[in-house]
Amino acid sequence: MIVDCAVYRHGHRGEGPEDLSDALNEARAAGGFVWIGLHEPSEKEFDLVTQEFGLHPLAVEDALKAHQRPKLEVYDDSLFMVLKPVVYEPESDAVSTGEVMIFVGDSFVVTVRHGGGSPLAAVRRRLEEEPEMLEKGPTSVLYGIADATVDHYLEVATELQTDLEELEAEVFSPDRGGSRNTASRIYTFKRQVLEFRRATVPLALPLARLAGTGALGGGVLFVDDKARPFFRDVSDHLTRVNESVEGLDRLVSDILSAHLAQMSVRQNDDMRKISAWAAMAAIPTMIAGIYGMNFDHMPELRWVWSYPAVILLMAALEVLLYRLFKRRGWL
Structure with a gap:
């Protein structure tokens, strides 16, 4: 003690x-x-x-x-x-x-x-x-x-x-x-x-x-x-x-x-990137979804070059969206 x-x-x-x-x-x-x-x-x-x-x-x-x-x-x-x-x-x-x-x-x-x-x-x-x-x-x-x-x-x-x-x-x-x-x-x-x-x-x-x-x-x-x-x-x-x-x-x-x-800023950046990629994925999904519908009268169904034309269209739209989002800093 x-x-x-x-x-x-x-x-x-x-x-x-x-x-x-x-x-x-x-x-x-x-x-x-x-x-x-x-x-x-x-x-x-x-x-x-x-x-x-x-x-x-x-x-x-x-x-x-x-x-x-x-x-x-x-x-x-x-x-x-x-x-x-x-x-x-x-x-x-x-x-x-x-x-x-x-x-x-x-x-x-x-x-x-x-x-x-x-x-x-x-x-x-x-x-x-x-x-x-x-x-x-x-x-x-x-x-x-x-x-x-x-x-x-x-x-x-x-x-x-x-x-x-x-x-x-x-x-x-x-x-x-x-x-x-x-x-x-x-x-x-x-x-x-x-x-x-x-x-x-x-x-x-x-x-x-x-x-x-x-x-x-x-x-x-x-x-x-x-x-x-x-x-x-x-x-x-x-x-x-x-x-x-x-x-x-x-x-x-x-x-x-x-x-x-x-x-918070990082989360906002991540959300912008996710939104940009989702928008890019939506374009081919939309086009493929339209041409996947079972209708007889649709544009260019019987055209020989319709398939590669649609693929090129989707690729062009993807490149356009990518450059746009990249320029704005979303990607």
Whole structure:
């Protein structure tokens, strides 16, 4: 359940006592904080953490059930934030999301991870290499996780942009634009962009609150006011990501429309060709049908050259129709 637990004093790591209450008391006495990392804990396993740190029951419920939107909630004894890290899988060109819940108090940080794609291990290592950042307290952990998550969004957006360019080249390729699975690929890509948007767009408001910008500007409990410029930087990066995601969504919709238009044009071309060949086949069929009727008094029935004359007439009409349709682009 507990992936990592440490007490940080003056920006440096120290292994905390096994008892969570002792670790918290030790951190408070030293002017530091405790950082506990958990991975998909059960309700029973999380009860001990809840009791020791006084976490709000609504936030605990969200952390256990997961499947939350990115958000920021401030309670009396702690701050609760939800992030959705995104993972790009190059083997399948697919996007998947995980969840990270962060509880921040005056002298503790509790992180709960669900699914894959979590940057927590890398964030912890990076922060431990920067004691001057960790010395700022639990706010530094919140900033580090948010910054790593949003920076990875930029990388995923770049990968998706590359995939979109390849898809666009396939759609407008004369050899492959009409393949049967192209529409399916476009729809699958649009679903991936939608999954990406669900992770990035709702995060804008929580970061704006942390940065002290917008209508909800102002201080946030358990977050150092000196950290606002750092969160503004993260918010700026997220704005770039959201603009990129909006652009991807519009482009993939345009590509789908262009693909459907191409398919419609091809179908119209096919129908013109079929109609032209049917018209060419109708001429000899009509003449043969007329002379196949059993009447005594029909033109040129007794003429010796009537058969080759009719054949030549049908051939001449076929050539005339072929040249006419070819000139109009029907064949």
